[in-house]
Amino acid sequence: MTLNPVTPEFESELRAQLPGPCFGEVTPGYLEEPRGRWQGQAGLLLRPGTTDEVATVVRKAHEARVPLVPYGGGTGLVGGQIAMEGPAPVLLSLERMRAxxxxxxxxxxxxxxxxxxxxxxxxxxxxxxxxxxxxxxxxxxxxxxxxxxxxxxxxxxxxxxxxxxxxxxxxxxxxxxxxxxxxxxxxxxxxxxxxxxxxxxxxxxxxxxxxxxxxxxxRPALEGTALMVVPGPEAALSLLALGRDHLGEGISAFELMHRTGLEFLNETMPDVRLPFADLPDWFVLIDIGLARGLDPAGALEALFAEALDKGLASDGLIAQSDAQRQAFWAVRESIPEANRRIGSVSSHDISVPLSVVPDFIARGNEAIAALEPYRVNCFGHLGDGNLHYNVFPPMGEMRGAYVAQRDVVKRTVHDLVHQMGGSVSAEHGVGRLKVEDLERYGDPAKLSAMRAIKAALDPRGIMNPGVILRG
Amino acid sequence: MTLNPVTPEFESELRAQLPGPCFGEVTPGYLEEPRGRWQGQAGLLLRPGTTDEVATVVRKAHEARVPLVPYGGGTGLVGGQIAMEGPAPVLLSLERMRAxxxxxxxxxxxxxxxxxxxxxxxxxxxxxxxxxxxxxxxxxxxxxxxxxxxxxxxxxxxxxxxxxxxxxxxxxxxxxxxxxxxxxxxxxxxxxxxxxxxxxxxxxxxxxxxxxxxxxxxRPALEGTALMVVPGPEAALSLLALGRDHLGEGISAFELMHRTGLEFLNETMPDVRLPFADLPDWFVLIDIGLARGLDPAGALEALFAEALDKGLASDGLIAQSDAQRQAFWAVRESIPEANRRIGSVSSHDISVPLSVVPDFIARGNEAIAALEPYRVNCFGHLGDGNLHYNVFPPMGEMRGAYVAQRDVVKRTVHDLVHQMGGSVSAEHGVGRLKVEDLERYGDPAKLSAMRAIKAALDPRGIMNPGVILRG
The missing domain is CATH 3.30.465.10 (Uridine Diphospho-n-acetylenolpyruvylglucosamine Reductase; domain 3)
Structure with missing residues (x-):
């Protein structure tokens, strides 16, 4: 499919149809992405203020066969907003439509x-x-x-x-x-x-x-947050089941974290206060929200008591104030930034069926250790079977020395995920980063159907070409 | 698109590829549907036992351009399982795949x-x-x-x-x-x-x-059920909001019913015990399920007390036993059968935005009353904005006399639903019954996209032709 570049005629025809504020300057921010891996290109930045103006832009791009990249906050982690190949596209930013x-x-x-x-x-x-x-x-x-x-x-x-x-x-x-x-x-x-x-x-x-x-x-009338030290991922899953037994739908978040994440915080963000004197190997953050008349701290205490009794937890902290809740959450929410500062060899946003999570972590760690003495920071949304399984250079070394290893590390992790019935794109999407993974691991019948749908709805291939499916 | 009938060659080629139990006899049940409105046709009944056998059938039908109707339990209410036009199709029943x-x-x-x-x-x-x-x-x-x-x-x-x-x-x-x-x-x-x-x-x-x-x-550890008499649909909505405020996600069902439903039960199913001595105009069934340690009956009592206080309920019954819960549910679950025995002029499975439900009911009743002294039984899943707004002949008359009025009744109701931002197919689907409605009320861009998708995935048009989209 041949796509055309933005020409002066294309732009002037749009200028005749759209008001001035629709046209913006392509500042460098529009061409960067959070991990600094890719640099995009743009032939024109359009910032329509209404749906009709968006339709005008799309219709015009369709007629002229000019590629279009819809642009949101620019925070995507898989390069979906970054066009590197083909004619420089129209960046269609929704920034003025925020009502x-x-x-x-x-x-x-x-x-x-x-x-x-x-x-x-x-x-x-x-x-x-x-x-x-x-x-x-x-x-x-x-x-x-x-x-x-x-x-x-x-x-x-x-x-x-x-x-x-x-x-x-x-x-x-x-x-x-x-x-x-x-x-x-x-x-x-x-x-x-x-x-x-x-x-x-x-x-x-x-x-x-x-x-x-x-x-x-x-809004849940009453909320509560706890950190509990668990013997390992298996116990964390049992604790989740026990928590659901106690609290039904009351559990809002159940996040698994590993000692490596705390070490990274120590190394790169010493301002983040760690709530443990001795760093535990594995711990979970549990957040609950209950209807009025109930007692979140009491419910978390009862859960912790039973967990302790059953060997599912060995230590725990229950937030006694909003400030403490925020401090617990700050640990979880600072880990991605600490990861960024350490610099990963390869990061993986994966999911597996809930019950195979412990086995996946054990086998993944073993396979990665067989490559190099990498540091693995595995954390994430345990309740969804969604882990961020991120691999970092050995202690004291920098990612630069391991760039050539990225593909083998990624393949090792993704092969295992696929073999265990999981997804190599759990929550971040496919973008341009995982197009090859999708071709490798995706169901062939699904891929054919996807290509047929893409061709049916976008026969000229103008919409974000190269995303999800090869352009 | 030309479709072909089942031929002796087609059948014998399938017989060569599929084991004997895949072939069944087309008994009348396969060609009927619950409301007795349509009579289907079938050129061949196939009952594959495995996914591979299903694939064999579909591939063969694709090659021969023979229409296929997937067949489940046959309980659909919009004729999706009943092919009346075109060559008699293969009925592809999944009845043997129930593992x-x-x-x-x-x-x-x-x-x-x-x-x-x-x-x-x-x-x-x-x-x-x-x-x-x-x-x-x-x-x-x-x-x-x-x-x-x-x-x-x-x-x-x-x-x-x-x-x-x-x-x-x-x-x-x-x-x-x-x-x-x-x-x-x-x-x-x-x-x-x-x-x-x-x-x-x-x-x-x-x-x-x-x-x-x-x-x-x-499974919710503890369940409870109540019937509450409400002043009208507006109060029922406020009671739902109050209930959510009390119970969060604990409300499992919130069903609105009208006096007409109780009258129909009296007239056609006197065995169903009505829990009210005086039939109320409007009432709701509330079902809740709570985690352990909570008290459903107590929670329903507290809700009822506040509802009474706020004028949102005037009478109420809280089930004190499982038998009573079942008796309350029996009222709700018998209404469709009572409707069937009375015989509707036209039935409507519609939804509207939650906050316009009371206005929809008022305007609908007014518009219907302007046509004839019909009886309206409006009931359903209030929490979803999904009402079964069913119109019946005037007291003492039979539906037969009103068959010619069905279209005008349906149009009156559906126009109003559409005008109020609702859907004329809330939970039963489009099937063959509502193809024209979809053409009338559906978004044109969506319909074009649907046709493009259908043509892309089923270029020969063999899959359940005439369902949702005109064949």
Whole structure:
């Protein structure tokens, strides 16, 4: 499929159709990504202010066969927002479309435009005493359109589901410029194929999401947080099961962490206060939210007492104040930054069936140790079977010396994940980083169907070419 | 698109490739549907025992351009399983594929074949102390493959979601005979387009689901049920909000019913014991399930006391035993049968945004009353904004006299639903019954995308032709 570059004629035709504020300057930030691995290119930056303006841009790009890269907060970790090959594309940034179009607290629904920043959505929900539970480390700059395009996960998936589960409807511009008006505020709607879920997770390759109807939740009246030291991942899983037995859906987050993460914090971020005098090998952060009339600290104490009794925990801390809750969470939330400062050889966002998590960790560690004395920081959303299994240079060495080893490390981890029925792309998406992985591990019938769908909806291949499927 | 009939050659080629038990006799049951409206046709009944055998059938039909109708429990209400036009199709029944392939209680996952009957799945889940929450009136004969193909809803959607939300992965045979191996037991998997959700709700028009990985839940330790008389739908919504405030996610079902439903029970099913001496105009059934250590009856009493105080309820009954819970549920579950015995002029499975439910009911009743002195039985899943708004002949008259009025009644109701941002197909699907409605009310961009997807995945148009989209 031949794509065309942005030409002066293309730009001037758009200038004749769109108001001035739609045109922006391509500053370096638009071409970088959080891990500094790739450098993008752009032929033109467009920042439409309305859905009709988005449709104008897409229709024009479709007619001229000019590639388009939808651009959200730029926080994606798999290069979905970074076009390196082919003609320099139009960057279609949703940054000016950030309105809350409506909130219906009595329906637990909010309709927002795609450029709305995740933390602003949290604030808007709080303003009507509701919770929008999707939360990720990049919430201060990530936009909901990108969260939906990548089906973002995060720490609350265990209780509330991922971005997909939190979306009732979308408005989107399809690759031919047609506007899909799908902003329904309905809990049940079986009227035809599930175009919403096809767009969610398609990473901008099947259309541009311009607005979404989001599910809100009552804010849990009372919340509590604990850290518990566990003998290992197996015990952590049993503790999760025990916790569900005690608390039902009350568990909002259940995060597994390893001693390596604490060591990294010690080495790179000494300001983060560690709540343990002796660093434990494995520990979990448990966050709960309960309806009124219940007692979170008491519930966590009862859970801890039984866990202690059953040998599922050996030590524990239950937050006694909001400040302590935040301190516990700061440990978890600082680990990605500590990882970044240490510099990984290869990072892996993987998931496996819950019950094989302990075996995966044991076999993964063994396979990695057989390569080099790497340091492994394995942590993540245990309740979802989603681990960030990140491999770092041996103590005292720098990643630079191991760049050539990245592929063998990645292959070792991903082969094992695939063999154990897992996914090599759990919550970050495929982007441009994992296109080859998808070809290697993906189901062939699914890949053929995906290619047929892409060709059917975007016959000219203009939408984010090279993402998910080879361009 | 020209489709071919089943020929003796077609059949004999299949007989050469498939074992004897795959061939069955087309008894009348396969050609009927629950409301007795349509009569189907079949050129051949095939009952494969394995996924590979399903693939053989589909591949063969693809090659020969013979239409295929996937057949589950036959309980669908929109004619999705009934082919009336075109060459008599192959009926592809999943009835012999009903194995539970595996249960992982520690993961809350079960993998079952598509022909498994819903109530058998309930039993299998109970057997490992887990809950599979999808439940519908036809659970004793409906098959999970059909539940997924139609994205079935039911009474527990409020708490646990619909069939879509309860499925982690599917195995399916695509229209060209390829097998999609998508039976992952993962809570997070962002590896490419969401083919699972595209198949779910496609009513067999994009492929045949052969197995599914289903989400299980802990069984609520303690359950409780109440009936509360409410001043009207508006108060019922406020009572739901109050209940969520009290009980968080603890509310499993919240069903609205009207006096007309009780009158129908009196008239047609006098064995069903009504729990009210004076029939109330509006009442709700509230079902809750709580974790251990909590007190459902106490919680319902506290809720009722506050509801009484706030004028949201005027009378209430809290079940004191399992027998009473069942008696309360029997009222709700007998209403569809009572409706059937009365005989509706037109039945509507609709949804609207939650906050407009009261206004919809008021305006709907007014519009219907302006036509004839019809009796309206409006009931359903208030928490989902999903109402069964069914219109019956005036007292003492029979539906036969009003057959000619069906279209005007339906149009009156559906126009109003559409105007109020709702869906004319909430939980039963589109099937063959609502193809025209979809054309009238569906988003044009969505319909174009659907047609493109159908043509891309099923270029010969063999899969359940005429369902959802005009063949």
């Amino acid at each position: 809350v179009r409506g909130i219906w607290p009595e329906e637990n629904v909010m309709v927002v435009e795609a450029g709305a920043i995740l933390s602003d959505i949290h604030d808007a929900a709080s303003g009507v005493d509701r919770l929008f539970p999707l939360t990720i480390a990049a919430k201060g700059s990530a936009q909901i359109g990108g969260n939906l395009a990548t089906n973002a996960g995060g720490v609350n998936v265990l209780r509330y589901g991922n971005a997909r589960d939190l979306c009732l409807g979308v408005e989107a511009v399809l690759p031919n410029g047609d506007i899909f008006h799908g902003l329904k505020r309905l809990r049940k709607d079986n009227s035809g194929y599930d175009l919403r879920n096809l767009l969610i997770g398609s990473e901008g390759s099947l259309g541009v999401i311009t607005a979404a109807a989001l599910k809100l939740y009552p | 539970v392939r595996g249960i992982w209680p520690e993961e809350n996952v079960m993998v079952v074949e598509a022909g498994a009957i819903l109530s058998d799945i309930h039993d299998a889940a109970s057997g490992v102390d887990r809950l599979f929450p999808l439940t519908i009136a036809a659970k004793g004969s409906a098959q999970i493959g059909g539940n997924l193909a139609t994205n079935a809803g039911g009474v527990n959607v409020l708490r646990y979601g619909n069939a879509r939300d309860l499925c982690l992965g599917v195995e399916a045979v695509l229209p060209n005979g390829d097998i999609f191996h998508g039976l992952k037991r993962l809570r997070k998997d962002n590896s490419g387009y969401d083919l699972r959700n595209l198949l779910i709700g496609s009513e067999g028009s994009l492929g045949v689901i052969t197995a599914a990985a289903l989400k299980l839940y802990p």
